[in-house]
Amino acid sequence: MAPTAPEFGPDIDPYAPYEPQRDCDPEAKPGLVGFRDLVLAAYPGTTNMGISRACGSGGQSEHKEGRAWDWGVNVQGQEHLADDLINWLHATDRHGNPHALARRFGIMYMIWNRRIWMANRPGAGWQPYRGANPHTNHIHFSFSWAGARKETSWWKGPSAPDRRQRLAVGMSADGRVEVFHAAVDQIYHTYQHEPGGTWSGWRAFGGPASAALALAASPDGRLELFAMNGDTFMHRYQAKVSAEWADWYAFGGGGDHLAVSKNHDGRLEVFASNADGVHHRWHNTPGGTWHDWRPLGGPAGARLAAAPASDGRIEVFAMNDDIFRHTCQTDLAGTWREWVDFGLGGEHLSVAKNRDGRLEVFATNDSGVHHRWQNVPAGDWHDWQPLGGPVSARLAVVESHDERIEVFAMNDDI
Incomplete structure (x- = not known):
């Protein structure tokens, strides 16, 4: 089942902007390591398919900056696990914030089973993905730099009670x-x-x-x-x-x-x-x-x-x-x-x-x-x-x- 989230207040991170890979620094960033460990602990039997990728392999990819992770979950037999995590990330919180946990982690986009969801176009929902890899044996998560560096609210934790008269x-x-x-x-x-x-x-x-x-x-x-x-x-x-x-x-x-x-x-x-x-x-x-x-x-x-x-x-x-x-x-x-x-x-x-x-x-x-x-x-x-x-x-x-x-x-x- 999905991980347990802290009790957050109404303030929330903005949707992650689109920040494609520009340089090569494949060392795994702390936000990806933390997210990977959290998901693998919540879903035993799924696998880690890696964060980092060599600079000379393939084309543009946030893997080469250590801020993408592939979660090994197969559309045959494990689709319910993928749906469970995605629904958890995309759920509207009790304060009315849509896609709340995806925003709190700083997730920039996800690719799964021939579809892609992008945080900079949240209203578009899941769109067809036509890349060479159909992503039917893993979900690809790319993080913003803020999420990769653990600068988002998931990692900072719930803020102190806001006592301002709003x-x-x-x-x-x-x-x-x-x-x-x-x-x-x-x-x-x-x-x-x-x-x-x-x-x-x-x-x-x-x-x-x-x-x-x-x-x-x-x-x-x-x-x-x-x-x-x-x-x-x-x-x-x-x-x-x-x-x-x-x-x-x-x-x-x-x-x-x-x-x-x-x-x-x-x-x-x-x-x-x-x-x-x-x-x-x-x-x-x-x-x-x-x-x-x-x-x-x-x-x-x-x-x-x-x-x-x-x-x-x-x-x-x-x-x-x-x-x-x-x-x-x-x-x-x-x-x-x-x-x-x-x-x-x-x-x-x-x-x-x-x-x-x-x-x-x-x-x-x-x-x-x-x-x-x-x-x-x-x-x-x-x-x-x-x-x-x-x-x-x-x-x-x-x-x-x-x-x-x-x-x-x-x-x-x-």
């Missing part, structure tokens, strides 16, 4: 809901055609790949989207209320997490974390130009949440795996107090406002969801209390139309 939802001034999703290549966008009505299809929206997202409305109702990955920070906004969007422009360097809140006079203020702590910049005037970035201190690489208190002062919450800190404006002029301890580290956090103006913070760790709240609007804080729910969950917290707080928590299982 989804942003907002409402245009005309009441239409707009949704943005940060994928591994760019951001995608869908929206209601009319309030409460039908939805557009998902459309490419550009912007940085695998970005954290934050969305807010300017005082005039124009939506503004902020997108940041580890390398870059970009900003895009509606050029007109409930209308078309201006182009992306650079907003800063890369970082880990971000949040946006609104000052008492409507000026947006953006917060971003990186290895140096938390930084912020803000509108100089409502809907106007932006002040330069300024350091705000706080924990490094923190997940962030920000919201205005009932008196208009912004409060910021920053949590990494080890610590949880809190700061707030001391006045409406934008002076900030020192960070104070707010609890232990955790995984995700969110903040909402009760009907009387009291803020309430929710955070998750490996024991579930916990929360604490202001005892009076803009006042001191109650101790943390357990709320139950799934462990290590991602959170979304919203205020319903009757001003009740509703909490949604999801992990990889529930």
Whole structure:
């Protein structure tokens, strides 16, 4: 039966580009050796027909660069084994990624039983192969250079949990809901055609790949989207209320997490974390130009949440795996107090406002969801209390139309 695959997240390698043999270096590359050993262990009775080939033999072949392997499996009597491995490599994973493991290994193409599948043309499926060798007694695997060098995700292993906020939802001034999703290549966008009505299809929206997202409305109702990955920070906004969007422009360097809140006079203020702590910049005037970035201190690489208190002062919450800190404006002029301890580290956090103006913070760790709240609007804080729910969950917290707080928590299982 097929090998056992690790539990991967949604991020995945691109399809391997076509990189034909250019030079001769027949030493077996580590990705091919690892793949060969994995397959032979999973399918006893099949054979190794070789990785390397002499430079002077035959024509062009990735065997001559040590990045092709022939798996000895015969169409007579062993076709079911070949189909089992191919189906394993080509299966769509639980995140919707087609040909998932072929991509994670870096397989460039496969030839089997007079057919060829090429990763640079995945939609074409298996095509007739008219080479001199019909490949009925073996499957030929050619790997990209990344796969051959063990630089793909199969060999690097599942990435650390991605705690960036990849989804942003907002409402245009005309009441239409707009949704943005940060994928591994760019951001995608869908929206209601009319309030409460039908939805557009998902459309490419550009912007940085695998970005954290934050969305807010300017005082005039124009939506503004902020997108940041580890390398870059970009900003895009509606050029007109409930209308078309201006182009992306650079907003800063890369970082880990971000949040946006609104000052008492409507000026947006953006917060971003990186290895140096938390930084912020803000509108100089409502809907106007932006002040330069300024350091705000706080924990490094923190997940962030920000919201205005009932008196208009912004409060910021920053949590990494080890610590949880809190700061707030001391006045409406934008002076900030020192960070104070707010609890232990955790995984995700969110903040909402009760009907009387009291803020309430929710955070998750490996024991579930916990929360604490202001005892009076803009006042001191109650101790943390357990709320139950799934462990290590991602959170979304919203205020319903009757001003009740509703909490949604999801992990990889529930």
